[in-house]
Structure formats: structure tokens, C-alpha cells
Amino acid sequence: MRFVHTSDWQIGKTFGFADDEVLNALQNERLEVILRLGRLARAQGASDVLVAGDVYDHESPSDRTLRQPLERMRQFPDLRWHLIPGNHDAHLPNGVWSRVLRAGLPDNVCAHLDAAPVPMTPDGQTWLLPAVLNRRHTMGDPTEWMDAATTPEGAIRIGLAHGSVRSFGSDESAQHNLIAIDRSARAGLAYLAMGDWHGFNRIGERCVYSGTPECDGFDLGGEGGGHALVVSVDAPDAVPDMDVHRTGRFFWCEMKAIVTTRETIDDLENRLRAVHPEDPSCVLVKLTAEGALTLDDMTAFEDRILGSVASALRCLRVEKLPELVTSADDLMLFDESGVVSQAAARLQELAAAPGEEQAHAAAALQRLAVLWRSERGAA
Structure with a gap:
């Protein structure tokens, strides 16, 4: 199983310091990087692209902003794109994801809005376990359900989540969407694709933050953001093979x-x-x-x-x-x-x-x- 892991596209993001010319360039590049992700997947022989939350930057994008990333993904009908809500675009009642469904998803794009295993391959040998945020901040672990989730014997289990692992941060009580750092081991995941942090961060062999594919902050620096990961998983208990690819322009x-x-x-x-x-x-x-x-x-x-x-x-x-x-x-x-x-x-x-x-x-x-x-x- 080979796939591209990305997150935190934050389409429609605004940059308060930027004038109109710079703002337009930065916003447009957040769309153009989707095309680079698609080309990367094709070049690396990946069949799927996993987007670990925050597709959109806020809950009320304009209709054009809502449709723009969907149309970019439509241009790659040979790839399967898997999306989950993040804290910026949580799945609220009548929220952004309800609008996405009404607008109509391309056949090759799946918005995972329920916390339940879904097959990633026709042969049922690889299953995706998506965590879903139904509000911007939750005090519970959105991945906890994965431990008891059932999949066929011998299947490769891939987790997809958005949040912070518990071992990071100076004040855990003040954090939200906390995820157990050993969730991949507890839930028998071959790989846990994480989103929320905008810089690449490898927590362990099976738990990784891809970071945003187009850098969006001075604190990340040119090398801290603007990447995507190509991940290969040969078997449920095999250590995933992971390659980091620069995708950002800026x-x-x-x-x-x-x-x-x-x-x-x-x-x-x-x-x-x-x-x-x-x-x-x-x-x-x-x-x-x-x-x-x-x-x-x-x-x-x-x-x-x-x-x-x-x-x-x-x-x-x-x-x-x-x-x-x-x-x-x-x-x-x-x-x-x-x-x-x-x-x-x-x-x-x-x-x-x-x-x-x-x-x-x-x-x-x-x-x-x-x-x-x-x-x-x-x-």
C-alpha cells in the first residue's frame, strides 16, 4: 500500500500582514499545491492521498473557495483523495462539510465524516480508520475508538487524525483534541497520519505529522513547512517506509x-x-x-x-x-x-x-x- 500523507491545506487562509497582491499569491499557491500533490502521487506510484484535516481555514468559506480544492482533486481521477475535518473546519451541523456534500463531491474524493473503518482497497486488505472532529475543540481523544474497531484478520490498518499528541505542550490541561502518543500501538495501526502541526514532525515509526504542503508562517521557516510524505506499508506489522518531499513554493x-x-x-x-x-x-x-x-x-x-x-x-x-x-x-x-x-x-x-x-x-x-x-x- 502506497499513499501520500498531507494535511492543513487551510484553503482560504488570510494573512493579516499581507497587501492584496501578496495575499492573492499566497492564497492561490495553497490551491496550486494540490496539483503538485497529485503529480507527486502519480510519480511515486501512490494510489491514495490522505488529507489529515483542515482542508479549509474556517467554517464559512465562500462558495467559490469551497469548490476550488474539490475541482483540483477532480483533475486526478486515477487517485483516491480521503478528507477528514480538522479543528478549523470541524463537522458542525449545517457547517462546511454539509455544504461540501450539497455541492457534490467528485467520484474520486471521499469526505470521511463518521468514525468507522472503511476499506481503502477493493480486496479489503487495507482499511482506513478516520477520526472525525465534530467541534473545534474536544476534551476527549478523537482516536480512542480505533482500539476496538474491527477490521478483517490480517488487514493493514491506517489511521487518519487531527490533533496533538499528549507528550507535547507545556500545559496539557489547556490543550484540546489530545491524542495518545501510543495510539498506533494500542489500535494496531500500521501508520497514523496526523495533521494539526504545520511543520513536519516524526513522533515515531508509525505516527507522523506531515505538516502543511505550502509553508504559511515565519516561525516554520523555509525548511520547516511545505512538505508531503510518500508512505509505503508492506504488511500490518512492517515498519512503514516514508520519504519526505518538498511541495511548497514559498x-x-x-x-x-x-x-x-x-x-x-x-x-x-x-x-x-x-x-x-x-x-x-x-x-x-x-x-x-x-x-x-x-x-x-x-x-x-x-x-x-x-x-x-x-x-x-x-x-x-x-x-x-x-x-x-x-x-x-x-x-x-x-x-x-x-x-x-x-x-x-x-x-x-x-x-x-x-x-x-x-x-x-x-x-x-x-x-x-x-x-x-x-x-x-x-x-
Whole structure:
């Protein structure tokens, strides 16, 4: 038995930091990765694709969002796609899965909405045991029923579930959808395909989180997410053979830098461009840049990092910028009269005086100085 294990597609996911262009690209890639999963299954000779929950990101997707993943799976009629609800798209009364059934599933797609064994192969030698979440959070173990579930003698039993294993987390009492870490042994499972964690995580020989097939968070990093697993099971008691395949397009990266000179700006630019030099448009970076720069260097920083590099990357999310260190000579760049010079003088007064407005005034003066320098330089 060979199948692809994936999870946490979260179709329709929103990204609060992203502008419309970036958001559209990220949402579209979560659909395109379904096609890559189908091609992976075909290339590896897998007959089935197991999706361990959170097909959708929320319980009320639009009609178009609801149908989009179904239509992608329809394009692979030679594959069988097995779906279960997760905590983001739990099987609630008149919820998203009721809408999916009304919309009509393709013949090659099965939504498992009952906790009961179902045959995966025509010969009845492999059975799927799907765990079903009927609410977002449950205090019980959604896989507990598998221990007593009956299947034919000698059949390969494959579990499919969404939740957290009990041995992880600092406060188990505060967690939900907890799954026994030894469930595969208790229930006689050859393999337990898990979803919920977005990074690949191998709990044991028979219990694995595939992670999301398209990375969706800076905390996962480019190598932490964006994978799917090709799993082969030869017999009920055989250790599964598992291969990890990268399926994601985007690389997400957290980067910190101390920027104080033109040379450190050079170094930061090189680091940012080196994340994926062949295609920087697939890179998203969350940048924390600390330090202090003169006006000339700050102008260079904004032009090269916030201008050129940011335009090359898919997204540059700046968490912190270096401080601007100005001198009396720097502030002479403003004309002695006029609105701009008057504004600069007032901001300088506020930035030098203690109070709630000090930090905001300093930041505003920094922006004004850099923009004024850039404008005068362009002129």
C-alpha cells in the first residue's frame, strides 16, 4: 500500500500582514499545491492521498473557495483523495462539510465524516480508520475508538487524525483534541497520519505529522513547512517506509541584523538576496534590523533594503528599523524657511523633550529627513 500523507491545506487562509497582491499569491499557491500533490502521487506510484484535516481555514468559506480544492482533486481521477475535518473546519451541523456534500463531491474524493473503518482497497486488505472532529475543540481523544474497531484478520490498518499528541505542550490541561502518543500501538495501526502541526514532525515509526504542503508562517521557516510524505506499508506489522518531499513554493524566513555602517547594509542585502537567489519572488522575510545609522547611511538603507530588495522579494515585513542618528549639519539640509523646515524644527523640539510624543516625533523626524534627502538627491 502506497499513499501520500498531507494535511492543513487551510484553503482560504488570510494573512493579516499581507497587501492584496501578496495575499492573492499566497492564497492561490495553497490551491496550486494540490496539483503538485497529485503529480507527486502519480510519480511515486501512490494510489491514495490522505488529507489529515483542515482542508479549509474556517467554517464559512465562500462558495467559490469551497469548490476550488474539490475541482483540483477532480483533475486526478486515477487517485483516491480521503478528507477528514480538522479543528478549523470541524463537522458542525449545517457547517462546511454539509455544504461540501450539497455541492457534490467528485467520484474520486471521499469526505470521511463518521468514525468507522472503511476499506481503502477493493480486496479489503487495507482499511482506513478516520477520526472525525465534530467541534473545534474536544476534551476527549478523537482516536480512542480505533482500539476496538474491527477490521478483517490480517488487514493493514491506517489511521487518519487531527490533533496533538499528549507528550507535547507545556500545559496539557489547556490543550484540546489530545491524542495518545501510543495510539498506533494500542489500535494496531500500521501508520497514523496526523495533521494539526504545520511543520513536519516524526513522533515515531508509525505516527507522523506531515505538516502543511505550502509553508504559511515565519516561525516554520523555509525548511520547516511545505512538505508531503510518500508512505509505503508492506504488511500490518512492517515498519512503514516514508520519504519526505518538498511541495511548497514559498520560503519563509525570520532574519535579524545589526546595522550600523554601509558595510553592514551590504551584508544584510547579500543575506536577503541569498535566501533563494534563483527566484527571490518566492521569498517572504520578517526582518528585525537594529542599530543606528547616519542620515546618509539611512538613506542608503531605505533605497537598497526597503526599495530594491523589497521589490525583489515576495514580501519584506519589517518588524524594526535602525534608529537615525542626526547631527546639526544633517538638519541644515532643510531650508531655513518654509513649511518643511518649520515642521522639522518642531519635530526636533518634541523629540528632545520627554513625554509621550517623544518617540513618535523622533520617528517622524527620521522619516522626514530621509525622504527630504532622497527627494533633493533625485532633483
